[in-house]
Amino acid sequence: MTLRRVRVDTAAPAGESVLTVRRDGGVGIRGVRFQIGRERIGEEVRTIWDPETIMFFDAQGTLLIEHPWPDNDTRYVSNGRPPGRPKNPANPEPSPMS
Numbered sequence: 188m189t190l191r192r193v194r195v196d197t198a199a200p201a202g203e204s205v206l207t208v209r210r211d212g213g214v215g216i217r218g219v220r221f222q223i224g225r226e227r228i229g230e231e232v233r234t235i236w237d238p239e240t241i242m243f244f245d246a247q248g249t250l251l252i253e254h255p256w257p258d259n260d261t262r263y264v265s266n267g268r269p270p271g272r273p274k275n276p277a278n279p280e281p282s283p284m285s
Contacts, residue, residue, distance in 0.1 A: 201237040219257055221264045
């Protein structure tokens with residue numbers, strides 16, 4: 188499924204937009220960078236917001252992240268995961284060289 192881009196006023200109190208995840212894994216809206224995840228670089232995400240909440244969905248409509256709008260002085264919102272690669276769940280034991 189392809190998301191349709193529509194020009195919108197992202198400063199409006201409520202609305203939706205399609206944004207492309209940048210090479211740092213984030214998207215920007217209203218002067219705030221929201222971290223979506225590096226595994227989604229280049230993908231389009233549908234962003235829906237109202238005065239209290241902002242939500243990000245993938246092309247299939249799956250909710251990726253939901254946040255309350257941050258304070259006015261906030262410029263970055265994490266996705267809540269630690270930076271770096273996720274650990275390999277198939278091999279939870281440390282290597283013998285550790």
